[in-house]
Amino acid sequence: VNLNRYDGENCMLIARDITQIIKLLQSRQVFLSNLNHELRTPLTVLQGYLEMLEDRKASKMLHTRAVAIMQEQVQRMSNLLQQLTLLIKIETSSANEKSEVVDIPAILTLLLNDSEILSDVNHQVALEFEPHLKLKGNPSELNSIFSNLLYNALKHSEGDKIKVSWKRVEQGAYFAVEDNGKGIAPEHIPHLTERFYRVEDSRSRDSGGSGIGLAIVKYALAHLNTQLQISSEPGKGSIFSFTVPEEFVVIEEMAVTNNG
Numbered sequence: 001v002n003l004n005r006y007d008g009e010n011c012m013l014i015a016r017d018i019t020q021i022i023k024l025l026q027s028r029q030v031f032l033s034n035l036n037h038e039l040r041t042p043l044t045v046l047q048g049y050l051e052m053l054e055d056r057k058a059s060k061m062l063h064t065r066a067v068a069i070m071q072e073q074v075q076r077m078s079n080l081l082q083q084l085t086l087l088i089k090i091e092t093s094s095a096n097e098k099s100e101v102v103d104i105p106a107i108l109t110l111l112l113n114d115s116e117i118l119s120d121v122n123h124q125v126a127l128e129f130e131p132h133l134k135l136k137g138n139p140s141e142l143n144s145i146f147s148n149l150l151y152n153a154l155k156h157s158e159g160d161k162i163k164v165s166w167k168r169v170e171q172g173a174y175f176a177v178e179d180n181g182k183g184i185a186p187e188h189i190p191h192l193t194e195r196f197y198r199v200e201d202s203r204s205r206d207s208g209g210s211g212i213g214l215a216i217v218k219y220a221l222a223h224l225n226t227q228l229q230i231s232s233e234p235g236k237g238s239i240f241s242f243t244v245p246e247e248f249v250v251i252e253e254m255a256v257t258n259n260g
Contacts, residue, residue, distance in 0.1 A: 001014070001015045001016075002014045002015075035084075035196075038080055038196065039077065039080075042073035042074070042076050042077050043077075045069065045070070045073045046070050046073055046074070049066040049069060049070050050070075052066060053066055080212070083212040083213070083216065084212065086144060086216060087195070087212055087215055087216050087219065090141055090216060090219045090220050090223070093138075098138045098139070099136055099137055099138060100136070100138075100139065101134055101136055101250050102134060102135050102136070102139050102142045103134055104129075104133060104134055104135055104142065104146070104166060104173075105129050105130070105131050105132075105133065105134070105166065107142065107143055107146055108127060108129055108146060108164060108166055109127070111146060111150050112125055112127050122160070123154060123159075123161065124160060124161045124162070125161075125162045125164065126161075126162070126163045127164045128163070128164070128165050129164075129165070129166035129167065130166065130167050130168055132251050132252050133166060133167070133168055133173055133251065134249075134250040134251070134252055135173065135224075135244060135248050135249065135250060136248050136249075136250050137223065137224060137248060138220075141220040141223060142220070144216050144217070145217050145220050145221065146175070148214065148216055148217050149175075149177050149217060149240050150162075150164065150177055151213065152213060152214070152240070153177050153179045153181075153240070156181075156199075157179035157180075157181025157182065157237065157238065158181045158182045159179045159180040159181030159182070159237060160180070161179065161180045162177065162179045163177070163178045163179075164176070164177050164178075165177075165178075168249075168251075169243060171243050171245065171246065172243055172244045172245045172246040172247075172248065172249050173243070173244045173248075173249045174241065174243045174244075175241060175242055175243075175244075176240065177239070177240050177241075178237065178238070178239045178240075179237045179238055180236070180237040181237050182234065182235065182237075183232045183233050183234040183235055183236055183237055183238055184199060184230070184232040184234070184238055185199075185234055186232075189230050189232060192214050192230060193214045193215055193217065193218040193228060194215065195212055195215045196211035196212065197211055198211050214228070221242055224244050224248050225245050225248075226243055226244055228241075228242050229241045229242060
């Protein structure tokens with residue numbers, strides 16, 4: 001609030017709402033702090049093993065193990081930077097950029113085929129979808145949405161069953177991935193789409209999570225005028241879902257030819 005006096009009788013009062021500015025400054029500070037924290041661990045590991053390898057007396061076994069761990073940490077940092085680059089690209093791009101008809105059933109089928117590679121547990125994954133139900137949007141963003149949601153279920157649910165649904169509803173197209181895992185406590189749910197937020201920090205790090213996947217989902221879904229819905233009950237599992245509005249839905253029936 002600024003008060004400017006012109007003379008003995010007249011003043012001008014100027015008031016500005018700076019809430020958004022403060023929020024942006026706080027968000028930037030948290031982001032930089034989290035990024036620093038994420039990079040510090042792998043860099044410390046690399047520095048420690050490099051110093052160890054400087055000792056020419058290091059055994060061949062130690063040398064092999066050190067190289068393997070350093071490669072793992074380098075890959076971790078590379079994945080983190082790729083995720084951050086994708087997130088920034090989605091945040092700064094427009095909703096109509098590179099928009100085309102995307103075959104969602106094909107994406108889901110491919111992800112299902114890869115699920116055995118992604119998962120360390122023998123999950124039973126059930127896929128229910130309508131084969132002609134497609135979307136109009138950015139292929140890269142749509143692939144990120146579905147892959148991140150399925151990846152999270154495979155890596156973090158700790159259950160053995162996952163159900164993936166993609167179907168037509170009155171409002172448009174509905175997607176859901178449901179698991180029978182450990183569930184999520186209510187206090188964590190509002191924060192899951194925040195950058196770098198992890199329900200259990202150490203366990204997420206061990207499973208390779210960057211803490212950025214659901215943030216990517218959040219901003220990519222914003223381009224489809226929708227948002228992620230999360231329902232969960234500890235000990236019973238979780239459901240991550242969203243409904244894409246009718247304006248983005250494309251129904252492509254397969255052409256039927258008659259050679260008779």
